[in-house]
Amino acid sequence: MSFLESIRQKAPFLDKLAESFTPSMTRDEQFRAEYKLPAEEHIIDDTSADVSFISAFGHAKTLRDKGRKGEQAMAYVFSGKFFLTPHYLVFRDAFDHASCVMIVNLSTxxxxxxxxxxxxxxxLxxxxxxxxxxxxxxxxxxxxxxxxxxxLKKKLKENIPNxxxxxxxxSSCYSEFLLRKNLLNAKDIAAPSAGLGQQFxxxxxxxxxxxKARLMLWFNYFKENGENLAIVKNHEFQKLIRIGVPNRMRGEIWELCSGSMYLRQANPGVYQKILKDNASKVSQAVEEIEKDLKRSLPEYSAYQTEEGIxxxxxxxxxxxxxxxxxxxxxxxNIVVAGLLIFMTEEQAFWCLSSLCDTYVPGYYSKTMYGTLLDQKVFEAFVEEKMPLLWNHIVENDIQLSVVSLPWFLSLFFTSMPLEYAFRIMDIFFMNGSQTLFQVALAILKxxxxxLLQSEDDGMFIAILKNYFQTLSQSAHPDSSDVKYRQITKFQELLVTAFKEFSVIENSMVAQERARHQKGILQNIETFVKRTQLRHMPRTLNLTEEELSNIYDIFYQSIENHKISMGTGSSNMNFEVFIQFLSKFCDWCRSSENDNDPAFRQQRRNFLKRLFKNWxxxxxxxxxxNDVVSGLDKLLSRDLLESVNYFFSLYDEDGDGELQREEVLQISEGLLFLTEPWKTSRFVDILTKQSIEADIAEKIVKEKGTAMTMDELKLPSGVTIDEEKxxxxxxxxxxxAASCFLQRSFEYARPLEVAEEINLIDLSDNEGETEDAKQKKFQSMRANAALDPSHPTVIDLATFRMIILADETYELFFTITFRHSIHVDQRVDLSEAKDKALRSMFDGIIADGRRVADQVRRRVDSVATRSTTASINSITASNGPATIPRDDKSDDLDDLTSYHADEHEELLNNSWLGDVESSDSSKKQSRTLQPINSSSGSQQEDLIEFET
Incomplete structure (x- = not known):
């Protein structure tokens, strides 16, 4: 036992300290990652126990069978803990978690x-x-x-079908074949199907x-410790992997270490079903695969044949x-080609799944974020462990990632001879991704x-390429010791990697990944965004800033899509489309009418048309790109283009005509789109102008025609009747909605040329006037237009005429609708909008110039009429007269004082109006404060009722 290992056992707090710097994982996630179990496994129960294992073919069983009846066979006893999951019984020893690890599938x-x-x-x-x-x-x-x-009893019953x-x-496991053939003397047993290596x-x-010697070592291990789904892993298991796995056993050992054996056992027939269900389908991935098939390990003879391909x-x-x-x-393709040399198709399929999900996550993704992240981690390790070489790399501007990226991405398959790359893969599947960093650091070491003599990337790469080609040669050819001369460069590489760099563990790799992950993902997102914006379709009505904002809102709406990781669908379905528009379109946001089923149906009907059109x-x-093109059409600044596009949404057959049902549908669409203004949640320019005109009229009435323009300022008590x-x-x-529907049927033309309907008035109202009879006749004609037996249509020209004939709808398609789509600003979804006219009043107050213009026009008009009348009167009686001017300096001083005080208040107060309640009337009202007519910014858009 090493000195550091003894310290670790005596000071367990070191493990807890290391875990505190690693990304947090749940207990079940840590358990699955440690034992490579499928994702559905979770800990049901655990308990402490002592366990002994007697193999059916082991030495202890042999002694028991040969001994006297009742004699106990001797076996090692390990103290540890049992874990029960839905399909597995797992035991690990309490000593170092590696002396006895048993993973037993409950079906065995x-x-x-x-x-x-x-x-x-x-x-038990x-x-x-x-x-x-x-x-x-x-x-x-x-x-x-x-x-x-x-x-345990309950789970055993559930696993009976398995x-x-x-x-x-x-029957697909080579270890089972090896034991049965050599221990049970089975004659009719055949070797299981394996990889291309059996044939090529x-x-x-x-x-x-x-x-043969290696195969014998593994045969003896299986006898004593079990095999495949009921194997016991110990230090000898790890040692056998380090000295090399025999080719015939390599596929199964890779499966066992990676956990893909458990995936294959849990999903029988899934691989074949996927191939069958998608046999005739074509995708972009399939097309790319076909391009790379013949570039996959071309030096191996199997991939020069149709069977291997x-x-x-x-x-x-x-x-x-x-x-x-x-x-x-x-x-x-390179990695799978290497796996297929030792594995069947099904084995390679599940091993690839485990590789991508567990060992090198993000390596094989659309953005390759995992590879880029590990390149940053590798550079950090080189800087820490080999500072002299790192300084040389930086000084000569050598791109280390250009050299090391193929090592990590192809798992060394394309860098060194295959027989040596497979030896590294043996250890890689046992120890995890730390192996890649250890070997890469050893190569540089x-x-x-x-490498310190190299001055550019080319020389750097040439030195390493020559090294890989000489891995079979002696590492010390000039040594006087024969055993020393027999050590190859590859053996030296393994010793350096797993001895000198044994401190590089998976926990350290995880810490470095966590430290650099944020920066890498941000760089990828920035690059992807810049690339996508560059390849967007040409737009006429959207600026670059608006396109950038649309991009952000689009991908924020698709929550399951991670741009930096390239996971999740980047397309938007209809439900997400609704949420997307509601973030920046006034007419798509929630309102009080959401409780009305008819209104909700109107909204869905219109949005479905928009979705289908885009x-x-x-x-x-x-x-x-679909969304960008669609929004560009909605934001057209040309009135006729906007009207034409709205017409095309309902002209599904493209014949340029709308029939009766389509006219009713387009009327419902207009009702939905104008709902925010119909319910007075927002105001349009006509309402705004009406308010400004009323304010100006009040000012003129208070000041009279004798007021000069220098005296102009808003009064302090202008009250606005909001309800009005x-x-x-x-x-x-x-x-406008009623007139649109009435005029649509009034100006509709018959779909087919039909005989004139003979409208006979059978009423006996002889006293009716001629005008009443004419109105009644027109009503009868309108009713006839609604008759299903006489279909009528309106064409695009008629639709445009009807829209332009109504001031409200004309303004809606000219300005209101376009300005209700806020693609120019980021939308805060938490923004509450409950106060109807507040922001409109703020806009009017902040832009006092428009009110001043209204006042000026009224003063000029009244003064002109008054002066003309006076002149005419005076001229008629006394002849021409001179009109005196009353110049009041006091008023000018007051105005200057107003500028200084009110402008300072305007800069310091974002809320420009105070609310007053009028007790005399039960209507809601607002009181406007005075403001400098030259302050504020001109606002010609529609103004919201609420803020």
Missing amino acids: VKRVERAPSTAYAFS IVTLYSGTQILIQFIGLRYRSEQFCDH AKQLPDFL KFPGNPTVAKE QRLRNVLTAYSWKNPDVGYCQAM LNGDD DSGNVGDLTL YKTEQTERYLK
Whole structure:
């Protein structure tokens, strides 16, 4: 035991301190990550116990069988803790969590019985399918042990269906074949299907690699410690992996270490079903896969044949359909090609899933954020562990990531000869991603002297490339010691990586990733945003700032999409589309009418039309480009274009005509869009002008025509009748809607040329006037227009005429609708809008120039009329006369004082009006404070009723 390890055991607080710097994980997440269990596994119960393991073919079992009856076989006893999950029984020792780790799938349990024990001891004997026995002696309170056994009994019953599928799964495991053939002398058993190496040979020289000797070591290990779904892992297991896994066993050991064996066992037939269900489908990922198939490990002979290419195609295609967020990414073909040399297609498929999800998350993603993050982590390790080399790299502007990125992305498959890359993969699947950093640091360490002589990237890469080509050569060819000369460069690499850099552990890697993750993700988001904005469709009505804001709101609305990680769909469905528009469109936000089913249906009907019109691909989802193009049409500054586009939303067949039902639908659409103004939540320019005119009229009445423009200022007590303007605006929009529907049917033309309807008045009202008869006749004609037997249509020209004939709707399509879409500002969803006319009054007060213009026009008009009348009167009686001017300096001094005081108050007070209640009237009113007519900013948009 090392000195540092002894300190760690004596000071367990060091582990807690290290955990405090790592990203927080739940207990179940930590448990699954440690034992590579599937995502559905979670801890149901746990208990302390002593356990001994007697293999069906082990030495202890042999002694027991040969001994006298009743003689106890000797076996090691380990103290630790049992964990029960829905499908697994896991034991780990209490010593170092590595001396005895047992992962038993519950479907392999054949029998459970109580062991003979004293009154104080509670023990179980668990017998597995192979005959292996596990003796469990519980430690602790009796009731807790009974509770654990109850949970175990329940889960064993639930796993009975899985036990029936166990023989088929075991037939695919080479360890099972090895034991049955050599220990049970099975004659009719055949070797399970394996990777391409069985047919096209494995890389390397089997004699030099001592394949038979390694296979014998693993055979002996399986005899003593079990195999596949019921194996016990200990320090010997780790040692056997470090010295090298035999080629025939490599696929199963990779499966076992990575946890993909558990995934394959839990999902029988899923791989074949994915291939079958998507056999005839085409996607962008499938097209990219086809381009890279023949570039996958071309030095291996199997990938020069159709069989090898087809296996590679099947695995990559199936994974792209299983995980559409990833689909297919660069270097994934290289990794899968390496796996298929030792694994079947199904094994490689599940191993790839475990690799992408657990070992190197984010490596094979659309943004490759995991690879970029680990490059930053690797540079941090180089700077810390090899400062001299790091300073040389910085001084010569050598891009280390250009050199190391292929190592990490291809897991060294394209950097060094395959037989050595596979040795690194053995340790990688056992220890995790820390292996990549340890090996990469060792490579730089062993070539440090030569790398310090390099002056550019080319020389840096050439030195390392030459090193990889000589890994089989002696590391010390000039040594006088024969054993020393036999050490190869690759062996030296492994010793350096896992001895000198053993301090690089997964916890340290996690800490560094957490430290650099935020910066990397922000850089990726900035790059992706800049790229997407650059490739957006050309717009006529949207600025760059507005496009940037639309981009942000679009991806904020799609909560399951992570831009930096490239996960989740980047398309927007209809429900998200509604939420998206509600963030910046006044007419799509929630209102008091949301409780009205008819109004909710109107909103959905209109938004569905808009959604369908924007869906350029007719796929039921909107891309960012679809949304940008659609908003650009909505924000058109041309009146006729806006009217034409609104007409096209309802002209689904594109014939340029709207029939009766479509006219009713377009009328409902207008009712929905104008609801914020119809209910007086916002005001339009006509209402605003009416208020300004009334204020100006009051000023003129108070000051009279003798007031000069220098004396102009708003009075301190102008009271606005809020209910009056609300009512006027509501009535105006209701009238516009009524007139639109009436004129649409009045000016509609027959769909087909039909005979004139003979309208006969059968009434006996002989006393009716001619005007009354004419009105009655027009009413009868209108009713005839609604007759379904006589269909009528309106064309685009008629629709434009009807809109332009109404001042309210003309203004709506000219300004109001466009200014109700706030793509120019970030929207705060928490912004409450409850006070109707407040912001409108603030706008009027802040922009006193418009009121001053109204006053000036009225004063000039009254003064002109008064002067003309006076002159005419005087001229008629006495001839021409001179009009005297009354110049009051006191009023000028008051105005100067007003400028100084009121302007300072305006700058310091964002709320420019105070509210007064009029007791004399029951209507809501507002009192406007005086303001400098030249202050504020001109506001020509529609003004909200609330703030």
